[in-house]
Amino acid sequence: MKANMMRVVVLLVLLAGISAAVMLRDQLDIVELQRWISEAGVAAPLLFMLIYAVATVFFLPGSVLTFAGGALFGPVMGTFYNLTGATLGAVLAFLVARYLASDWVANKTGGRMKQLINGVESEGWRFVAFVRLVPLFPFNLLNYALGLTKIRFTHYLVATYVCMLPASFAYTYLGYAGREAIGGGEGLLQKGLLALALLAVVAFLPGLVGRLRKKPKNAYPMD
Numbered sequence: 391m392k393a394n395m396m397r398v399v400v401l402l403v404l405l406a407g408i409s410a411a412v413m414l415r416d417q418l419d420i421v422e423l424q425r426w427i428s429e430a431g432v433a434a435p436l437l438f439m440l441i442y443a444v445a446t447v448f449f450l451p452g453s454v455l456t457f458a459g460g461a462l463f464g465p466v467m468g469t470f471y472n473l474t475g476a477t478l479g480a481v482l483a484f485l486v487a488r489y490l491a492s493d494w495v496a497n498k499t500g501g502r503m504k505q506l507i508n509g510v511e512s513e514g515w516r517f518v519a520f521v522r523l524v525p526l527f528p529f530n531l532l533n534y535a536l537g538l539t540k541i542r543f544t545h546y547l548v549a550t551y552v553c554m555l556p557a558s559f560a561y562t563y564l565g566y567a568g569r570e571a572i573g574g575g576e577g578l579l580q581k582g583l584l585a586l587a588l589l590a591v592v593a594f595l596p597g598l599v600g601r602l603r604k605k606p607k608n609a610y611p612m613d
Contacts, residue, residue: 446530453561457561468562518553
């Protein structure tokens with residue numbers, strides 16, 4: 391069921407991106423936008439990553455920012471800035487939960503907290519990697535909840551950064567492809583097909599990862 395929902399969400403995101411590209415094609419000056427980014431220098435990516443981190447801490451959806459990162463900075467650097475900003479926000483939430491607001495986080499997570507604790511105690515960083523690749527829990531809430539487990543900070547950091555990479559690159563590239571569609575860049579068909587392929591990989595990744603795991607998804611009982 392979750393995998394099917396993920397595919398539906400990916401399809402809706404793709405359709406929304408295409409629709410936005412078509413509607414905004416004549417309203418945005420891509421050359422002017424790129425010039426502004428270039429003139430801003432290092433301040434532009436630093437500000438973008440800071441905004442992404444703050445948005446993550448305050449439970450704001452990161453998908454719009456991820457698309458924006460691809461549109462503003464391209465597929466490669468956009469992925470780096472998106473991933474770094476999201477990870478920074480995830481780290482801040484983790485530390486807040488571990489050292490400042492453990493009771494509040496425990497109340498927010500409810501019965502799901504035991505599942506996370508059991509998973510971390512059983513598999514350690516592998517469980518963190520799994521829940522980053524397979525969206526079983528809301529991303530922003532998961533960042534806080536993992537702060538209440540016994541996972542080592544370095545393991546949390548590395549597993550989060552590495553395992554968010556596939557989805558981050560896919561959605562960043564979609565933002566980049568949307569920018570190219572608006573600006574009338576070359577190779578639109580190829581870029582569109584690549585965006586579709588990347589989104590398909592992200593949509594089917596949860597099912598693949600679930601099959602490859604040694605333990606079934608229900609190995610961590612809620613009660």
